[in-house]
Amino acid sequence: MTAEASRPGRGRGTIPVRPGEELDVDAVRRFLSGHIEGLGDCPVEVEQFPSGASNLTYWIRCGAWEAVLRRPPFGPLPPKAHDMKRESSFLSRLHRVFPLAPRPYAFCEDPEVLGAPFYVMEYRRGAVLDDKFPPGVEATPELCRRISYAVVDTLAELHAVDYREAGLGEFGRPEGFLQRQVGGWIDRYHRAKTDDIPQVDRITRWLGDHLPASPAATIIHNDYKLNNLLLDPGDLSRIVAVVDWEMATIGDPLFDLAVSLSYWAEETDPELLKEVLPTVTKYGGFLSRDEFVERYWRRSGRDVSSLDFYMVFAYFKLAVILQQIYVRWKRGQTQDPRFAGFGLRVRRLLEYADGCIPGRA
Template identity: 55%
Template sequence: MKDTIPVRGGEELHEERLRDYLQQHIATMPAGDLHIEQFPNGKSNLTYFLRVGEWEAVLRRPPFGPVPPKAHDMQREFTILQTIHPIFPIAPKPYLFSSDESLVGSPFFVMERRRGIVLDTEFPDEMIVTPTLCRQLSETMVDVLVQLHGLDYGHTKLATMSKPDGFMERQVHGWIGRYERAKTSDVTGTERLFQWMINHVPATSEATIIHYDYKLNNAMFSPDMKQMVGLFDWEMTTVGDPLADLGAAMGYWVLRDDPELLKSGLGKPPVTVHEGFMTRREFIEAYAVQSGRDVKHMQFYMTFAYFKLAVIVQQIYFRFKNGQTADNRFAHLDQMVISLMQYALQITEDSTVGGI
């Protein structure tokens, strides 16, 4: 199953200019023609596959058009990978960061290309999908998240790049502000949702490295599906509340009995709707057992996770609505925002709505 496509119209890179620059700055890159394709699934940052002969790499850059303040910070993500890769090899090795916007129209970075299987909405055609396989994938996702949260960040750059004290209070107020800046219409109940989150921030003193975009289609698995061999999209990574990371992961963990708009609002339902994948409750309980953490406040973390996801979708829709992107995949994301907001509100009233 091919994982790249020809570069979408309007998102092309200048091949010769980029090739010359990379050959000057990446010692392992050979001479020859640079071939560029695109990874199709991202709805935020743009990711390209670079190849010269047998040499391969991946380039990441922000989306075209204006972007929210502090979002899509390529230098920060590059620095995070420099910090994380040596102690967590599932993260890809970064090669180069450039702030020269004349090359691709924005700052960008280049990292190693990993080979394996990324699961999104379909399994590879040749794969025999069983409940046992789906359970195994669920367990691997739990295992790796617990492993990440167990890393010692004290001697890494993340210790100085992050401010774990007051993390969740800042998150709640920060994402409310992001929503207000990207709002295109009024959604019923948002003020009530905002106040509930502000009033229910759990008191916590623990902080770990958190990926904060931990989901199946950001992970790569070995061909036999027994190991995770890559974890991508470290843009949101910081040091903060590990249960916020767990909540965010569960916000993306879509199940077959979820509301239809949650399942298909961003396209085809993800593979987690297949029989055998852990329920959210099972995932959370498995995480609690392995990590030893108390998960009694997951109602808050799940509410916040769906709200945060709604804001991310709203930011994408804001760019479409204002003509900053012509990608028609985004034309009806406003309905997804409403659905996510309403779902978050329902969880504030009944945690079982979110399958917790």
């Protein structure tokens, strides 16, 4: 890939590394020298991708060579969370059959190098859509719908991959997946709890009482959303990569669909939801969630009649993820100012999830 001017973030959306999240550049250089052929004797540049609130992601460059480095957040971590070895191994097999998954280059298990295990993977240049379009892009209804189609179709394509043929059967336990997920996320909420929110008991009781039968298992991304897709800057309706695979596994594809929909805000959604989930989809022009589901159904052929359950669970899960981040901020384990308002976001998401329970709207 061609090099750019060294001004931070130019064309990449990166920023200078945040205080407290710096990497030992000399250690990175030594590791790369031992694992990347033909790197040459050149200094290493490091910048940080600012989006994401879990694993830390850095852009690194040595001469004309560019890559991405992924490592866990700093501070104490839950057991089995932020498993860099698993994420790297998963991608090393998936990218062969699903080219939108980036290819890992090298994994480091030794925490003495950077303080935690990490891996380095290929860098793909692309635009990320968060809460606004890139400067100079006219967000026409036609463009928004083409982007929507690409998002849905790529999810259906991922779910069509034969995970056994890809050698990914060991990366999940499909039997009982949904039941474990419901119990696990309820437990995670209580372990990270900071405030009393009355909707929690109603939601968790309803989830436990209405568990549907899952369809046949597939590869699931588990955090599939618009800003985890890299889009071709010249044609935003063309996806060039799907990123952030840390929670990928083998499981229920409708769960994956609902997780994606939980991030897909609509123009007519309540303001509280649009504030919690800042995304360009809330400005209109994109598919509605119902249209998203219909296109997925037509592409995949799966029965989506039980999606109400999955949507309540998806909003609850998202609230728990934010709560886990918020409790780290409240305990002083991270200084990132973005997380100070997550407590209010959690409350609003749980209120919305409660309202999504059939008969409660």
